[in-house]
Amino acid sequence: MLFKRTPSPHIKESISVHDMMFMVIYALIPGALASMYFFGWGVLFNLFIAISTCLLTEAAILQLRGREVYSTIQDGSALLTACLLALALPSLAPWWITVIASISAIAVAKHLYGGLGFNPFNPAMVGYIVVMISFPLEMTLWTSPMGVGEGWPDFSTTFNWVFLGMLPFSETVDSITMATPIELIKTQLNQMHDIAETRASDEYSALFSSISGTGWQWINILFLAGGIWLVKKNVADWRIPTAFLISLILISNVFSVVDYSTNSSALFHAFSGGTMLCAFFIATDPVTACTTPRGRWIYGASIGALVYIIRSWGGYPDGIAFAVVLMNIAAPLIDYYTQPKVFGDPDR
Amino acid sequence: MKPTATQLSEKELSSFDGGIKLVAYKGISTREPISTFAQTRQYIVPLQQHIGAISQVLVAPGDKVLKGQMLAKPGDLVSAAIHSPVSGVVTDITQHDIPHISGLADQCVIIENDFNDEWVTRQPLGDQYNETSSHELRNVIRDAGIVGLGGATYPTSVKQTEINIKTLILNGVECEPYISCDDALMRERAQEILSGADIIGHIIKARECIIAIEDNKPEAIKAMQEAIDHDGTGFFQVQIIPTIYPSGGEKQLIKIITGEEVPKHRYPAELNVLCHNIATAYAIHRAIYFAEPLISRITTVTGHGVAQPQNIEVLIGTPISHCIERCGGYTDDSDELIMGGPMMGFSLNSDNLPIVKACNCLLVTAKTEHTSRDKHLPCIRCGKCVDVCPARLLPQQLYWYASSKNTDRLIEHNLFDCIECGCCAYVCPSDIPLVQYYRSAKTTIWQHDRERKFSDISRLRHEAHQQRIDKQKFEREEKLRKKREMLKNKNNDKDNKKDVIAEALARAQAKKNDRLKDNDTETD
Numbered sequence: 001m002l003f004k005r006t007p008s009p010h011i012k013e014s015i016s017v018h019d020m021m022f023m024v025i026y027a028l029i030p031g032a033l034a035s036m037y038f039f040g041w042g043v044l045f046n047l048f049i050a051i052s053t054c055l056l057t058e059a060a061i062l063q064l065r066g067r068e069v070y071s072t073i074q075d076g077s078a079l080l081t082a083c084l085l086a087l088a089l090p091s092l093a094p095w096w097i098t099v100i101a102s103i104s105a106i107a108v109a110k111h112l113y114g115g116l117g118f119n120p121f122n123p124a125m126v127g128y129i130v131v132m133i134s135f136p137l138e139m140t141l142w143t144s145p146m147g148v149g150e151g152w153p154d155f156s157t158t159f160n161w162v163f164l165g166m167l168p169f170s171e172t173v174d175s176i177t178m179a180t181p182i183e184l185i186k187t188q189l190n191q192m193h194d195i196a197e198t199r200a201s202d203e204y205s206a207l208f209s210s211i212s213g214t215g216w217q218w219i220n221i222l223f224l225a226g227g228i229w230l231v232k233k234n235v236a237d238w239r240i241p242t243a244f245l246i247s248l249i250l251i252s253n254v255f256s257v258v259d260y261s262t263n264s265s266a267l268f269h270a271f272s273g274g275t276m277l278c279a280f281f282i283a284t285d286p287v288t289a290c291t292t293p294r295g296r297w298i299y300g301a302s303i304g305a306l307v308y309i310i311r312s313w314g315g316y317p318d319g320i321a322f323a324v325v326l327m328n329i330a331a332p333l334i335d336y337y338t339q340p341k342v343f344g345d346p347d348r
Numbered sequence: 349m350k351p352t353a354t355q356l357s358e359k360e361l362s363s364f365d366g367g368i369k370l371v372a373y374k375g376i377s378t379r380e381p382i383s384t385f386a387q388t389r390q391y392i393v394p395l396q397q398h399i400g401a402i403s404q405v406l407v408a409p410g411d412k413v414l415k416g417q418m419l420a421k422p423g424d425l426v427s428a429a430i431h432s433p434v435s436g437v438v439t440d441i442t443q444h445d446i447p448h449i450s451g452l453a454d455q456c457v458i459i460e461n462d463f464n465d466e467w468v469t470r471q472p473l474g475d476q477y478n479e480t481s482s483h484e485l486r487n488v489i490r491d492a493g494i495v496g497l498g499g500a501t502y503p504t505s506v507k508q509t510e511i512n513i514k515t516l517i518l519n520g521v522e523c524e525p526y527i528s529c530d531d532a533l534m535r536e537r538a539q540e541i542l543s544g545a546d547i548i549g550h551i552i553k554a555r556e557c558i559i560a561i562e563d564n565k566p567e568a569i570k571a572m573q574e575a576i577d578h579d580g581t582g583f584f585q586v587q588i589i590p591t592i593y594p595s596g597g598e599k600q601l602i603k604i605i606t607g608e609e610v611p612k613h614r615y616p617a618e619l620n621v622l623c624h625n626i627a628t629a630y631a632i633h634r635a636i637y638f639a640e641p642l643i644s645r646i647t648t649v650t651g652h653g654v655a656q657p658q659n660i661e662v663l664i665g666t667p668i669s670h671c672i673e674r675c676g677g678y679t680d681d682s683d684e685l686i687m688g689g690p691m692m693g694f695s696l697n698s699d700n701l702p703i704v705k706a707c708n709c710l711l712v713t714a715k716t717e718h719t720s721r722d723k724h725l726p727c728i729r730c731g732k733c734v735d736v737c738p739a740r741l742l743p744q745q746l747y748w749y750a751s752s753k754n755t756d757r758l759i760e761h762n763l764f765d766c767i768e769c770g771c772c773a774y775v776c777p778s779d780i781p782l783v784q785y786y787r788s789a790k791t792t793i794w795q796h797d798r799e800r801k802f803s804d805i806s807r808l809r810h811e812a813h814q815q816r817i818d819k820q821k822f823e824r825e826e827k828l829r830k831k832r833e834m835l836k837n838k839n840n841d842k843d844n845k846k847d848v849i850a851e852a853l854a855r856a857q858a859k860k861n862d863r864l865k866d867n868d869t870e871t872d
Contacts (some may be wrong), residue, residue, distance in 0.1 A: 001669065001678070001699050003685045005451065007784035009770035010690040010713060011525065017725050017777045075725060117726030237731060286730040291744055293734065335745065342762045343599065343739040344612035
């Protein structure tokens, strides 16, 4: 009797790339729902535009590259990139911002380098950086969060703005948007208002009703919860988020203890902006992160330090995207120099 | 002082990095005791069933052979003897497919069974081994063709050359799923295993013997413990270890028990331990007490693709198809035939192959449990493989360099420390057959090394040849030069003579002239 031959091992753990990607997407859901609750319809539009653009771009390029479109697109990687990108973009970003970011992410950052597994830079963050550098004004278009002022505009106002660039006569862009807490504190500091003053002012006290900003705090807490689930499920690496958060908290704590009037507290940094999204969902992207155990500590901690540096002294409101991509560049080098000592190595 | 039972079981066990927990599936083959079955007509005995040099055949086609007769002697120091499993006639010595990972054929002795079961004359050493020297005992084991039966088939006697080793570890771990031949052997023949271990202990002058068994084999642990209690010398000790794959790997097991890592590229003797499989100990017992060479072994025939999974005691050289037949044949949804366990075993393309000394398990999988791996996704560098690698390698980097054929980087990332346990491929979410990549990379590098060595040797020989030619040329020229010089000297001599003659003539002339002058003056 004849048999076919296959390589060992002949048994297999059942978790696949597809499973991993979808678990990451599921873990995003609580934070994404909070995002929608606090920032309204825009978040949903972002998700819709990003997902359709990313999937279409992925399909088109797979077709061009002569790959199997249907089975490849099912790995869920393009879908995940779209979700991360949509959740990072401001809630009132015009549609073309999201489209440009999505195409840059999938076409340039992912497929020009060879597709899944071969991209040196995090696609979602590359997409984000492209629009951030090209259209800095549009990248500040966050609505005021639910519970602050009038909150977010209704469906038709949001729809008309995002897709048609039109606003009702009674409104201006400024009247429906509001700076994020991180950005606000920075601009106020430039105008010689220290942090305590900004937080207590009539204008902004509603935004600062919680430590790291109304809305932002909850969104971060829920991303943290999803992230912890991912780590427990062994889908996301635990070292990178741990190192990232420890480094960010330690550094911001040192500075805020030295001078609390111009440096926000560690808690503010940990739960504001994109901190938790970055810690558990972006920095942990396995393809572009370090893969050695020691390397992952270095990688996470360095991103934490860079985020703090860019937030505090950089020209951009939040430093996540730049910090991650900068460390993506360094990842292969870190990997090379942090090889573990093998079994029986006399130097160990 | 000899350690007592309680001291050792309280000893804290160490652990190795990585490893995985696997579903054991051992129960399906241990329901029945070890069975034997009637002999078949033809036996195919490969000449290479061990690590090391191929054995040198001692018989010719047409020869009548007896059961247990040596068919081939060890071809080198690291090699093993091969014996006839039955009495009968050698019909051919030819290339026949053998169960090997390469899937290639090798030289085999084909024996036609005469069903007389006529043994060669045997003179068992028996209890006399106590007064026999280590060297002689090693020779008995060598002549019995005993190799490591855990799967590596390294010649046993070669392993026992170091003496005064403190600890003998008997490996009854059997960490691969499905395989239960060691389990069955321990349950049924514990005393014989201890007897074999005692002989090894005598050879290497060991002070203690630790029998390591995974905690998922309570019956085997009980049987061994009872045999030890019966023995009562305090030399033996059962050590229960946690079930985690690949704890049965020699270096992993030594780490668990001693807490120390065998230095890379070195042997366990460096840590004062020696490790043998329990089936090897059993084979040694048979060789000393019955003068029986290694012509049979216990093999687990199992899997959901075979009708009656069980452990069989089978003669080396029996066709696999015959074994499967005796175990109820294949089920309707049988899929693959694997020699060894599901993690490290390799699939066979046919069952018309003989049982060899390494054959601890024949696993027939069912189509229903088939894990599709027709194509794999790209590596996403998730690092799950790093977490499970017992050798602390970076499998994802090795894969990257193996696919780009970057030999320098592969060696730098310690490719050759890979024990091919398959943990990385087992957890890989992209379904990459990582071990296959590493194996082929190793083979390529070995081949390059061989080629380089060959070309080095050729170059050296060429250079030596060139030097010889140069030397000869130089010598010839030297000779010629000397000759020329000599000839030249001779010519010089002639010139000298001429000079001398000329001078003499000149002198004579001068005298003559003087005389003439004188005469002239006189006449003036």
